[in-house]
Amino acid sequence: MNESRETVYLDHAATTPMYDEVVAAMTRQLTRTGNPSSLHSSGRTARRAVEESRERVADSLNARPGEVVFTSGATESDNLAIKGIYWSRRREEPRRRRILSTAVEHPAVLDTLRWLAVQEGAEVELLPVNRHGELDPDVLRASIERDPGSVALVSVMWANHEVGTLQPIRQAVELAHAYGVPVHTDAVQAVGQVPVDFAASGVDALTCTAHKLGGPAGVGALVVRRTVGVTPLLHGGGQERVLRSGTVGTALIVGFAAAIGIAVKRQHSDAIRLSALRDDLVQQVRQTVAGVRVSGHESRLDRRLPNNANLQFPGCEGDSLVMLLDARGIEASTGSACSVGVAQPSHVLLAMGFAEAEARSSLRLTLGHTSTQADVDAFVRAIGPVVERARASGLPALRRLRSAGLADSSVSGRLPGAPTALSARPRSPRPD
Missing domain, CATH: 3.40.640.10 (Type I PLP-dependent aspartate aminotransferase-like (Major domain))
Known part of the structure; x- marks a missing residue:
């Protein structure tokens, strides 16, 4: 770096x-x-x-x-x-x-x-x-x-x-x-x-x-x-x-x-400022990158944190996006937990009914008290080339998985209406 x-x-x-x-x-x-x-x-x-x-x-x-x-x-x-x-x-x-x-x-x-x-x-x-x-x-x-x-x-x-x-x-x-x-x-x-x-x-x-x-x-x-x-x-x-x-x-x-x-004293004013920055970020990214999806509430923003944008970039691996952005001086994260060095799809997105490929394509962007319009603009400038490179590098691997019948084989989509059993999948220490 x-x-x-x-x-x-x-x-x-x-x-x-x-x-x-x-x-x-x-x-x-x-x-x-x-x-x-x-x-x-x-x-x-x-x-x-x-x-x-x-x-x-x-x-x-x-x-x-x-x-x-x-x-x-x-x-x-x-x-x-x-x-x-x-x-x-x-x-x-x-x-x-x-x-x-x-x-x-x-x-x-x-x-x-x-x-x-x-x-x-x-x-x-x-x-x-x-x-x-x-x-x-x-x-x-x-x-x-x-x-x-x-x-x-x-x-x-x-x-x-x-x-x-x-x-x-x-x-x-x-x-x-x-x-x-x-x-x-x-x-x-x-x-x-x-x-x-x-x-x-x-x-x-x-x-x-x-x-x-x-x-x-x-x-x-x-x-x-x-x-x-x-x-x-x-x-x-x-x-x-x-x-x-x-x-x-x-x-x-x-x-x-x-x-x-x-933080509590500034909460109301910060929420107004950060939600405006977040909304601008999402709008600009959608104008820059085709096929981007928003995870979570989009129309009911009163049911969502003002600083959070979780975006799915079809055809990309979230961890690849993180590393490519980091190389450009932009620090973000995925929604996935990393256990023993193996990237796993977000359990949150899987529970929301997204397929494994969708869950693995997510990028979590969260703003805070130091965030500025310049930060948003820098991300928007970088995300187009980053997604293009991530999609190009991920396509051969995805084709190999599909030819082997392994792509999305472990996920059936939306969780059933009944309560789910607790799995024993290990997770990483709390980063969020």
């Missing part, structure tokens, strides 16, 4: 640059000594910084400070919520073995569910979604009503990490709570992009993380109501309501609080 070139960054859903104010706040804290669990003056000063940050995070999400449990990030928060609530519910009522979720969840949720199914005998039902990646509340209702007393937990993401679809969270909560079932939501992609109100949503547990908000990696939170039983994953010093033992990272938490405060 040419280090002197100016990079166009279009992968903000994976991580977004830190705000200058966050770097400054963390730098000040990093020069101070003190363990928040210590009773002396330095410890009390560190504790004050943590608790003030907790209040700021809670205020940004309309939660109570005592409901904010700091963790190392989204993956830990998802694990704590799903395993912790499941274990607690099973201990109270052993027949509550069912966990209801969707087929388009992030691997941090899906792999946690898979572990509980294999190791703990949980009965996991991944509910299907429509062509836009959206859960039908009636499907959730039918699954709950089939045997309400056996349901331990419902986990439905707030916004999808690949196609940006917003899920009907409040309806899911109403349906679950009617039968006394708690609801967890992975809101990692939603916080800072759309209004997220913990209290008003009614969810019992909510996952968020700092590095999607302009904060540091390595810190996040599980916002969980104190009335919800959660069995801890970690044991030790009893920090964070005994739900998350371990020395508290004061500087990381200070950075998290600063970032979420800025």
Whole structure:
């Protein structure tokens, strides 16, 4: 890579640059000594910084400070919520073995569910979604009503990490709570992009993380109501309501609080700016490249994140597009997970009913607080030649696959209306 070139960054859903104010706040804290669990003056000063940050995070999400449990990030928060609530519910009522979720969840949720199914005998039902990646509340209702007393937990993401679809969270909560079932939501992609109100949503547990908000990696939170039983994953010093033992990272938490405060304050204005940039990007790409398709909601933009564009380029491999764009100084991503060096089609797009070839042709473009019109224009200038080269290089391989009868042989298209079984396919660590 040419280090002197100016990079166009279009992968903000994976991580977004830190705000200058966050770097400054963390730098000040990093020069101070003190363990928040210590009773002396330095410890009390560190504790004050943590608790003030907790209040700021809670205020940004309309939660109570005592409901904010700091963790190392989204993956830990998802694990704590799903395993912790499941274990607690099973201990109270052993027949509550069912966990209801969707087929388009992030691997941090899906792999946690898979572990509980294999190791703990949980009965996991991944509910299907429509062509836009959206859960039908009636499907959730039918699954709950089939045997309400056996349901331990419902986990439905707030916004999808690949196609940006917003899920009907409040309806899911109403349906679950009617039968006394708690609801967890992975809101990692939603916080800072759309209004997220913990209290008003009614969810019992909510996952968020700092590095999607302009904060540091390595810190996040599980916002969980104190009335919800959660069995801890970690044991030790009893920090964070005994739900998350371990020395508290004061500087990381200070950075998290600063970032979420800025992101939530700017959310409305940023959404207007970024949705306009996103719409212009999609329009220009369609004028430049033939056959481009948009994945997810296109006419109902109120049901989609404002910064997300997931595009399919027929005849291309998404990973080839990423590498060719990277060579031109443009950084984007696919919707696929890479396991043991083998590119896999996006499980989200497959669950939405797309064929494997369609799922493999996707490119996810996500904007953020540093994005500009110049970034969009640079991408549009590059995408035509990149697609032409990707299609030319991919055609011989596709012909060989088709002649061998292997192209699209493993995918039947749209998922059936019944809940799907949980597969054991391995996935990569959480990049989104």
